[in-house]
Amino acid sequence: MTDPLAENFVGVGLREPHLDFFRSHPNAASWLEIHSENYFTPDSHRHQSLLAIREQTEISCHGIGLSLGSVSNVSQFHLNQLKSLIDVIDPMFISDHLSWSEFGGHYYNDLLPLPYTEEALKIFCRNVEQVQDALKQNILIENPSSYLRFEHSQIPEWQFLAEVQSRTDCRLLLDLNNVHVSCFNHNYEPQQYLSAIDPSTVDEIHLAGFTKKPLDKGEIWIDTHNQPVSDEVWSLYSNWVNQHGPIATLIEWDTDIPEPQILLDEASKAQSLLAQLPHLKQRA
Template sequence: MSYPLLTDMVGVGLRSPHHQPIIAQRPDIGWLEIHSENYFNRHSPQYQQLLAIIEHYPMSCHGIGLSLGSVDPINREHLKQLKQLIDVVNPFAVSDHLSWSSVNGQYFNDLLPLPYTEEALDVFCTHVEQVQDYLNRQLLIENPSSYLSFKYSVIPEWEFLTAVQQRTGCGLLLDLNNLYVNSFNHQFDCQTYLDAINPDTVKEIHLAGFTVKQFPEGEIWIDTHSKPVSEPVWKLYRQWIQQNGKHTPTLIEWDAELPSLEILLAEAAKANAFLQREHHHEICCQQ
C-alpha cells in the first residue's frame, strides 16, 4: 500500500492577514484553501498576493456563494467568475455547502439550513449538476452547521447528503467540527452519521473550533471557527482515519479571532503528527 507524502496532506485556510507572512516565510505546509469569492476581483491587492502564493502551494477553492439549495436559478455571473478563478488557481478541489443563501436574487450573509425533503433534494441535485457541467469538474459538497431544523424535514441529513452524492457524482467535504456541533444541537449520534458516509467519496476533511453559547432557553454550540480544534473533534478525526484507512487532504479552518500564522501551523502539525503515526502503524502491520 502506498500513499502520497503525508506532509502534503494537511493544509490551512489562507486569510488576508497571513498573505504577507506566507509570501515572506514560505512555511512548510502541504496546501492552502481560499474562500473563492474573496478573490473574484482581479484588481484587488489580495488577488495580486494570491498570484504570488499559488506559485509555491497546491490550492483548494472553497465557495460560500453558489446558494445551491435555493429555488433561485444558479447565478451565472457568479459561476463565470468562479470559473475564471479556477482557471488561474488550478485547484485540486472546488467545494461549496449543503445550504442556501438567496431569495429572488437577494443574498443573505449566512449559509442557511435546508428542509430535508424530496423537493429540496431535487432542487439541490439539479444545481450541483449544472455547476459541475459548467465547470467541467467534480464539486465537493460540505455538510453544514445548523442551529434549527424544519418540522417538514423527512430525511436525516446524512441520508440527504448521501443521496446528493449518489445522484450527482459529486464528492464530499466532511467537516467534522460541523458534524460534532450538529450532533449536540440536533441530538443525534456522530457515528450514525459517519456510518452512512462512503469514505471513498470524501475528498477533503475540515477541522475547526466552536463556541458554546448559553441562553435562558438552553445551550447551543456555534461553529465560529475562532478557536483551536476541540479534543472531541480530534477524536472524531482519529476515529475516521483509523476506521477507514484514508489519508484524505485535511484542513485546519480558522476564520474569526485569527491567530498568528505560527499558531495556525501548530494546529496543522497536530493533524500531520497523527497521520504520520497512523502511517507508521500501517507499515508495521504489513510487515
C-alpha cells in the same frame, strides 16, 4: 495538477491577514484553502498576492456563495467569476456547502439550512449538476452546521448528503466540527452520522473550533471557527483516519484570527495523527 497528498496531507485556511506571511514563507504549509469569492477581482491586492502564493503552494477553492440550495438556478455571473478564478489558479479542490444563501436576488451573510425533502433534494442536485457541467469537473459538497431544523424535513441530513453524492457524482467535504456541533444541537450521535457516510466519497476533511452559548432553555453550540480544534473533534478525526486512512485535511480559523503559527501548530497535530497510520509509517 500536483497530487496534494504526495508529501503532506494537512493545510490551513488562507485569510487576508496572513497573505504576506504565506507569500514570504512558501513552505510553511503544504496547501492553503481560500474563500473563493474573496478573490474574484483580478486587479485587487489579495488576488495578486494569491497568484504569487500559488506559484509555490497548492490552493483549494472553498465557496460560500453558490447558494446551491436556492430554488432559482445558480447565478451565471457568479459561476463565470468562479470559473475565471479556477482557470487561473488550477485548484486541487473546488467546494461549497449543503445550504442556501440567496433568494430573489438578495444575498444573506449566512449559510442557511435546507428542509430535507425530496423537492429540496431535486433542486440541490440540479444546481450541483449545473455547476459541474459549467466547470467540467466534480465539486465537493460540505455538510453544514445547523441550529434549527424544519418540521417538514423527511430525510436525515446524512442520508440527504449521501443521496446528493449518489445522484450527481459530486464528492464530499466532511467537516467533523460541523458534525460535532449539529449532532449536539439536534440530539444526534456523531457516530450515527459518520457511519452513514461512504468514506470512498470523501476527498477532504475540515477541522475547526466552536463556541458553547448558554440560553434560557439550554445550551447551543455555534460553529464560530475562532479557537483551536476541540478534544472531541480531534477524537472524531483520529477515529476516522484510523478506520479509513489518510485524507486531505484543513484547519479552519475565520474570526479572531491568530498569528499564522497557531494555525500551523494545529496542522502539525493533525499531521502527527496521520503519521501514526501504518502505511505512512512504512513510507517514512
